[in-house]
Amino acid sequence: MENNGLPKKNPLSLQLDLSKFSQESFAPATDEEKRQQDVMSKSTTFFRDGMRKLFKNPLAVISLILLAAILLTIIIAPMVVPYSYEEILSVNGKRDKGAKNLAPFTYSQMEQKYIDQGGERFPHIFGTDEQCRDYFIRVVYATRISLFIGFFASIIVLIIGMLYGSISGYMGGRADLIMMRVVDVIYSLPDMLMIILLQVVLNERLQFPAGSFLSRMGTSMVSLFIVFGLLYWVGMARLIRGQILSIKENEYVLAARSIGAKPGRIIRKHIIPNCLSVIVISSALQIPSATFTESFLSFVGIGVKAPMPSLGSLANAAREGLQSYPYKLVFPAIVICLIVLSLNLLGDGLRDAFDPKLKR
Amino acid sequence: MGKYIIKRVLLAVLTVFVICAITFFLMHAVPGGPFNREKALSEATVAALNARYNLDKPLGEQFLLYLRNLLHGDFGVSLKNGREIKAIIGESFPISARLGISAMLVALVLGTVLGSTAALMRNRLPDRLIVFFSTLFTAVPSFILATMLLLIFCIELQWVPVWSATSHNYLLPVIALSAYPMAYITRLSKTSMLDALSQDYIRTARAKGVSKFKMIFKHALRNSLIPVITYAGPQIAYIITGSMVIETIFTVGGLGSKFVSAITNRDYTLIMATTIFLAALMVAANLICDLLYKLVDPRIKYD
Numbered sequence: 001m002e003n004n005g006l007p008k009k010n011p012l013s014l015q016l017d018l019s020k021f022s023q024e025s026f027a028p029a030t031d032e033e034k035r036q037q038d039v040m041s042k043s044t045t046f047f048r049d050g051m052r053k054l055f056k057n058p059l060a061v062i063s064l065i066l067l068a069a070i071l072l073t074i075i076i077a078p079m080v081v082p083y084s085y086e087e088i089l090s091v092n093g094k095r096d097k098g099a100k101n102l103a104p105f106t107y108s109q110m111e112q113k114y115i116d117q118g119g120e121r122f123p124h125i126f127g128t129d130e131q132c133r134d135y136f137i138r139v140v141y142a143t144r145i146s147l148f149i150g151f152f153a154s155i156i157v158l159i160i161g162m163l164y165g166s167i168s169g170y171m172g173g174r175a176d177l178i179m180m181r182v183v184d185v186i187y188s189l190p191d192m193l194m195i196i197l198l199q200v201v202l203n204e205r206l207q208f209p210a211g212s213f214l215s216r217m218g219t220s221m222v223s224l225f226i227v228f229g230l231l232y233w234v235g236m237a238r239l240i241r242g243q244i245l246s247i248k249e250n251e252y253v254l255a256a257r258s259i260g261a262k263p264g265r266i267i268r269k270h271i272i273p274n275c276l277s278v279i280v281i282s283s284a285l286q287i288p289s290a291t292f293t294e295s296f297l298s299f300v301g302i303g304v305k306a307p308m309p310s311l312g313s314l315a316n317a318a319r320e321g322l323q324s325y326p327y328k329l330v331f332p333a334i335v336i337c338l339i340v341l342s343l344n345l346l347g348d349g350l351r352d353a354f355d356p357k358l359k360r
Numbered sequence: 361m362g363k364y365i366i367k368r369v370l371l372a373v374l375t376v377f378v379i380c381a382i383t384f385f386l387m388h389a390v391p392g393g394p395f396n397r398e399k400a401l402s403e404a405t406v407a408a409l410n411a412r413y414n415l416d417k418p419l420g421e422q423f424l425l426y427l428r429n430l431l432h433g434d435f436g437v438s439l440k441n442g443r444e445i446k447a448i449i450g451e452s453f454p455i456s457a458r459l460g461i462s463a464m465l466v467a468l469v470l471g472t473v474l475g476s477t478a479a480l481m482r483n484r485l486p487d488r489l490i491v492f493f494s495t496l497f498t499a500v501p502s503f504i505l506a507t508m509l510l511l512i513f514c515i516e517l518q519w520v521p522v523w524s525a526t527s528h529n530y531l532l533p534v535i536a537l538s539a540y541p542m543a544y545i546t547r548l549s550k551t552s553m554l555d556a557l558s559q560d561y562i563r564t565a566r567a568k569g570v571s572k573f574k575m576i577f578k579h580a581l582r583n584s585l586i587p588v589i590t591y592a593g594p595q596i597a598y599i600i601t602g603s604m605v606i607e608t609i610f611t612v613g614g615l616g617s618k619f620v621s622a623i624t625n626r627d628y629t630l631i632m633a634t635t636i637f638l639a640a641l642m643v644a645a646n647l648i649c650d651l652l653y654k655l656v657d658p659r660i661k662y663d
Contacts (some may be wrong), residue, residue, distance in 0.1 A: 188375045190642040192601040193635050194382065200623055200631065201386045292501060299503045299605060301624055315504060319609070322507065323515050333504040341499035 010260060046354075050277075053353035060349025063342030070339065075142045082122050083134035085141040086307040091121075095132075123299070126331050128248075139331050142309035147287075147339065148220065149294045153228040154286035158279065160229055161236025168237065169244030170204050180241070185234040187234045195293065198227045199302045220305040224297070239282055243275040277354040286351055288343040295336055311336045365651060372647045379639045380430065384423050387632045414474070435633035440625050445633045448618060453637075456607065456614035459530060460599045463537035464592070470538075471545025472588060476581060478546070479553035490546060497543035503605040506536035510609060522611075533610045537602055541595050548591055552584040586657050593649025597642045 006018040044052075054060050083089065089099040091110045098108035104127045111121050126135040168179040189240045202223030247253065247270065256266050295312030297303035304310035318328035373572035410416045417425070429436065435445035478490040509532045513520045520529055542559075556562065557580050565575050611617070615634065622630040 184371065185375055185378055188371065188643060188646065189379060189382075190597050190600075190639045192597065193639050193642075194379075196623065197383060197386055197631070197635055200626075201390055204390050288499075295501055296503065296601075299501075300608075300620055311500075312503075315369065315507070319507060322511055326511055328502075329507055329511070333508070336501060336504065337496075337499050340501075341496065344499055345495070 008319060020295040046273075050350075054349055057349045057352065059345045063345040063349070066338060066342045067346065070143065070335075070342075071147075074140050074147070075309070077140045078137065081125075081137050081140075082124060082135050085133070085138050085309060089128065089132045089134065092119075097181040099124075099128050099132040099322075101130055101321070101328075103325075104327060109218065127325075127327060129317070129328065135328065135331070136180075138309045138314065139311075139335060142314050143335050143339070145304055145308060146291050146294055146311045146336070147220075149304075150287040150291035150343075152223060153232070153290035153294075154283045155287055156225055156229040157236050157281045157290075158234045160233035160281065164233065164241055165237035165240030166244055169248070172245075176241075176303060182266045183234045183237055186231065187238070189231070191231050192293075192296075194231055195227050195294060195297070196300070196302065198230065199223055199297060202226060203302060220303060221308075224303065228293075232286070232290075236279075236282065236286075238277065240275060243278055244271060246272050247274050281351045281355060284343070285347040288340045288347070291336070291343075292340060295344060364654070368647055368650060372643050373476075375643050376636075376640050378428060378644075381637055383632050383639075384426055385419075387412060387628045388419060390628060409573045430636065435637070436629045438622075438627055438630045440510050440622075440627045440630070445630055448630070449615060449634070452613055452615040452618050456600075456603055456610060456616055459533055459537065459607070459612065459614060460528060460596070462534045462601055463603075464541070464595065464599055466534060467538040467541035467545055468588070468592060471542045472549045472581075472585065474542075475546040475549030475585065477552045478550045479557065479584075480576065483552070489628070491550070494543040496544040496608070497539050498547070500534055500539065502540055503609060505539055506533070506606045506609040509536055526547075533605075533612055536606050537599060538612075540602070541598060544595075545588055545591065549584055549588050552587045553580060556580045556584040586653070589649065589656060590653055592626070593646045593653075596645040596649075600638055600642060634636050 006021065006023075008019055009015060009017040016267040021110050023139075040125050047099060078084075089096045089108075089111075089330055091114050094110075096108055096110045098110055100108075102108060102124055104125060105123050106127065107115065107121060107124075108128075115121050124136065129135050129138065164179065168176045199220075203220055206219040206223055250270075252268055256270060258303075261269075291311075292309065294303055295315070298310040298312030299316045301313075301316065303312055315329055315336070318325070318332070407416070415422070426436075433446060435449065437444055438448060473492050473557060474494070477540070478487040481487045493572070512520075513532060514522050520532055562579055565579050570579075600616070603614065604620050606612070607614045607617035608620045619634045619638070621627075622634060
């Protein structure tokens with residue numbers, strides 16, 4: 001074996017026998033070789049990683065598209081369709097008595113005559129209802145109201161639940177114990193029965209000064225918010241308290257504290273980012289359940305009051321004359337199912353993307 | 361265990377008391393006395409009626425009297441037709457109970473069967489179909505499903521007779537009522553079955569050469585049932601409220617439809633009594649389920 005200028009191995013040593021290697025093996029790495037060692041993937045943030053996972057989930061993407069389509073429709077449709085949701089149809093200022101329960105895309109006799117004379121009439125995409133109102137625009141407004149209620153109810157629940165839960169979680173000790181007993185009792189109340197009861201009473205009792213914002217929304221809607229706010233926050237409060245308690249115990253919080261981080265910094269940098277995904281996901285899942293409850297209450301007749309439509313009250317109204325005009329049930333029914341389905345799937349997708357631990 | 365049972369029972373009693381208080385004071389916050397009718401009654405009649413129903417006493421005392429009456433099983437009388445509420449509940453509750461229990465049984469049995477099938481045939485066609493339909497059915501409100509069923513099978517196809525005094529057909533109401541819990545239980549039992557199948561004891565059983573049948577039924581299924589049992593308790597609340605609209609739609613004369621018509625008629629005593637009755641039922645069902653759960657799964661800690 002030829003000597004390559006490297007020291008010879010002691011026969012008893014367990015070290016590598018360097019004399020077996022050539023001199024080139026020890027040459028410095030070239031630039032190309034160095035580049036191979038670079039990390040191939042770009043650095044990613046928690047949010048970006050979650051979004052990437054979300055967009056890889058076909059169901060979540062489909063529901064996002066569906067929701068976007070529904071949102072666009074309910075924003076744009078009232079600008080395009082010349083009817084309003086409580087407007088009884090009229091032709092040239094005269095009441096059109098024949099426009100009752102028209103099938104989709106048909107015109108009444110009066111309207112037909114008007115069109116024959118050269119007038120233009122916007123088609124009734126979903127037909128008309130029993131009081132000669134355009135049904136499409138009613139469904140659009142009903143969707144607006146149902147979504148609005150779902151969205152605001154979950155925000156109210158979020159705010160109350162977050163405040164209560166975080167106070168209880170931070171304080172700990174006796175205050176926490178008492179606050180959680182209150183939650184236990186409210187939690188064990190049968191929510192639906194209490195909602196019905198509160199709704200019955202509040203509908204009668206609530207009165208607002210005429211012309212104010214609250215009175216324009218209508219007592220029934222305000223009482224719905226109060227009812228949701230009173231009963232549904234307990235679940236959120238429990239969730240947030242549990243999160244805070246478990247995050248507080250984590251090693252990284254201890255580490256932060258031991259290097260002298262102030263409580264404000266710990267809350268901002270460690271506790272909030274770590275509960276955020278749980279909070280967002282459970283609020284997202286709260287929207288469909290609030291929409292569901294609202295449509296149930298409107299169906300029973302104690303939800304949103306006429307002439308304001310809601311998907312539940314439209315479905316209830318459609319039960320009259322169901323045999324002759326089944327489309328009046330089908331349209332709101334499809335919209336409710338689509339909204340609840342896509343919000344559920346989106347919430348599940350968010351959960352899988354941002355917090356796989358939460359999966360049941 | 362004993363301490364835990366006592367704690368849970370006390371909490372349940374407290375809950376029922378809170379419910380009674382809320383219901384009583386809320387119903388008394390409604391404007392207008394119970395004897396406000398279109399035809400004005402004479403003052404003497406109103407005074408006599410108020411005395412008869414203790415309405416002349418202070419509110420706190422009225423509440424105590426109401427509680428005492430409740431404990432004696434006296435729910436008072438309906439404001440609209442003057443009938444004893446006890447009699448109304450007595451005749452309509454069995455119908456609701458029958459409907460609810462059948463729906464719950466259907467949901468439990470079919471739900472676990474479908475869920476386990478989906479878990480065992482993971483990622484094959486049956487699994488995908490079951491997951492698709494169970495996701496779909498959790499998004500359909502029961503009142504819409506019920507109305508659709510009524511329209512299709514009773515009116516259009518006339519396969520099933522409409523509910524009347526002479527024909528009591530529970531088929532469609534049970535389907536409508538059980539659809540949502542069934543879909544939910546299917547999803548739940550699929551996850552828990554998958555979870556159970558990946559456990560070490562299943563691998564041990566298979567390594568020992570246990571037949572597939574025995575492995576599924578003796579080891580996996582039993583353990584996967586625990587989350588389903590926990591879910592079944594709170595579901596009673598869903599069944600009861602869901603039954604309100606479904607009974608109304610199918611014109612079944614159960615307690616649920618009586619409750620809905622009491623709401624529309626503003627029959628406050630009937631609303632109050634039915635709420636308390638149903639709420640006590642739900643609390644009791646939850647209590648029993650919680651205790652059973654602890655019995656079934658000894659791993660749960662009593663805290």
